[in-house]
Amino acid sequence: MAPKSDVSRLSGTDLIHADEAFSDTNVAPSISVSTTFKQAVDGPLAAALDITRDAEMFRSPDSKHVYSRYTQQTYSRVEAILSKINHGYAITYSSGLSAAHAAFLLLKPKRVAIRNGYHGVHGVLEIYKRERDVEIIDLDDDFRPGDVCWLETPLNPTGQVRDIKYYADKIHAVGGKLGIDATFGPPPLSYPFKWGADVVMHSGTKYFGGHSDMLCGILVVKTINEWGQLLADRTMTGTMMGSLESWLLLRSLRTLHLRVPRQSSNATVLAHWLHKIANTPEGKEHDGVPGGMVLQVWHDSLQGRGSKGDGKGGRPEFEPKEQMEGGFAPTFGMMLTKPEYAAALPFALEFFIPATSLGGVESLIEQRARSDPGADPRLIRLSIGVEDVEDLKSDLRRAFNEIKKGKAKL
Numbered sequence: 001m002a003p004k005s006d007v008s009r010l011s012g013t014d015l016i017h018a019d020e021a022f023s024d025t026n027v028a029p030s031i032s033v034s035t036t037f038k039q040a041v042d043g044p045l046a047a048a049l050d051i052t053r054d055a056e057m058f059r060s061p062d063s064k065h066v067y068s069r070y071t072q073q074t075y076s077r078v079e080a081i082l083s084k085i086n087h088g089y090a091i092t093y094s095s096g097l098s099a100a101h102a103a104f105l106l107l108k109p110k111r112v113a114i115r116n117g118y119h120g121v122h123g124v125l126e127i128y129k130r131e132r133d134v135e136i137i138d139l140d141d142d143f144r145p146g147d148v149c150w151l152e153t154p155l156n157p158t159g160q161v162r163d164i165k166y167y168a169d170k171i172h173a174v175g176g177k178l179g180i181d182a183t184f185g186p187p188p189l190s191y192p193f194k195w196g197a198d199v200v201m202h203s204g205t206k207y208f209g210g211h212s213d214m215l216c217g218i219l220v221v222k223t224i225n226e227w228g229q230l231l232a233d234r235t236m237t238g239t240m241m242g243s244l245e246s247w248l249l250l251r252s253l254r255t256l257h258l259r260v261p262r263q264s265s266n267a268t269v270l271a272h273w274l275h276k277i278a279n280t281p282e283g284k285e286h287d288g289v290p291g292g293m294v295l296q297v298w299h300d301s302l303q304g305r306g307s308k309g310d311g312k313g314g315r316p317e318f319e320p321k322e323q324m325e326g327g328f329a330p331t332f333g334m335m336l337t338k339p340e341y342a343a344a345l346p347f348a349l350e351f352f353i354p355a356t357s358l359g360g361v362e363s364l365i366e367q368r369a370r371s372d373p374g375a376d377p378r379l380i381r382l383s384i385g386v387e388d389v390e391d392l393k394s395d396l397r398r399a400f401n402e403i404k405k406g407k408a409k410l
């Protein structure tokens, strides 16, 4: 029986069984590192294969693998699950940024509308622009034919959401395409195709991988033709993930529906708690944490109806909760009142690890200026893991008090 799936729910059955047609007699998937595969006397001639024409064959469990720059068993299994749970045609890459680059090669924009978000994607665009006459414009500039709108939501590092439907309508009105970097909102939190996205990108390094141990990128498109084009491009640019990484990703996907909602609910509890602390004046305290240390907390759960996330754009009736239907972002930002506090806090904690990146089962905390050259030195990013949220609170409570009393190293 085919696993059941509906658009609003991340099915554990799909995560465990959507690759069943690819499996052998092993219960746990095998690690396959072979770069090349035995040819059959009566098999297809690799020289006669046309990837875009034969794209269905390359995705099929019966695909005769040729060479691992095209396909191999574990990528195919992983992509079968990713296609099912993202309700499109999914393909994997060596990193989130190589996936973003592949998306621009597919969409061939003359102008790209983008604002803020993950700095690396802006770096990719700089490279994309080198040999092309491409203009970068703002999300709220007027669009014209040939434009691509690239929207990151929820947004790094604040976890605030942008209105996908608003930007989809705006770019579709001129015949352009909408790409969504949904890294901060993996399934089951958000489903960008429902609101009009044309291409969805994820840094699979974050929530899909979920254990801070592998790099990968994911693109999801709506048609087999686009998927075939992406596979053909990937085969020639050599940007597939490693065979061992694909096995780690397959293993991680089995628990995506258990990890992500827990991370999301932990983050929502902490964001509200920190928000109350931010509203506590100097000299008072909230739940044992001194006021006057946290200036502001950002999170999509604090955004409210009609709020425009990072400033402009969006419909007045936009409801962040509708777009984040499976829970709010598990990563968010806060501004402390002093750069010294932001420098000290990551190193005064026991359960939060001072490190960049996000999405893993362990909570991470970072003074953002350490990784993003343009960031305010008071800005902190927190990626919340699957620990017990009361332990995370206690950890922060103790660290804030030690810093305030001058016990922690400033």
Ligand SMILES: *Cc1c(COP(=O)(O)O)cnc(C)c1O
Pocket: 095, 096, 097, 098, 118, 120, 121, 152, 156, 181, 183, 184, 203, 204, 205, 206, 215, 216, 217
């Ligand atoms: C991490 C990240 C990327 C880049 O992904 P890599 O896997 O590190 O290449 C892109 N966008 C967002 C929002 C990210 O958090």
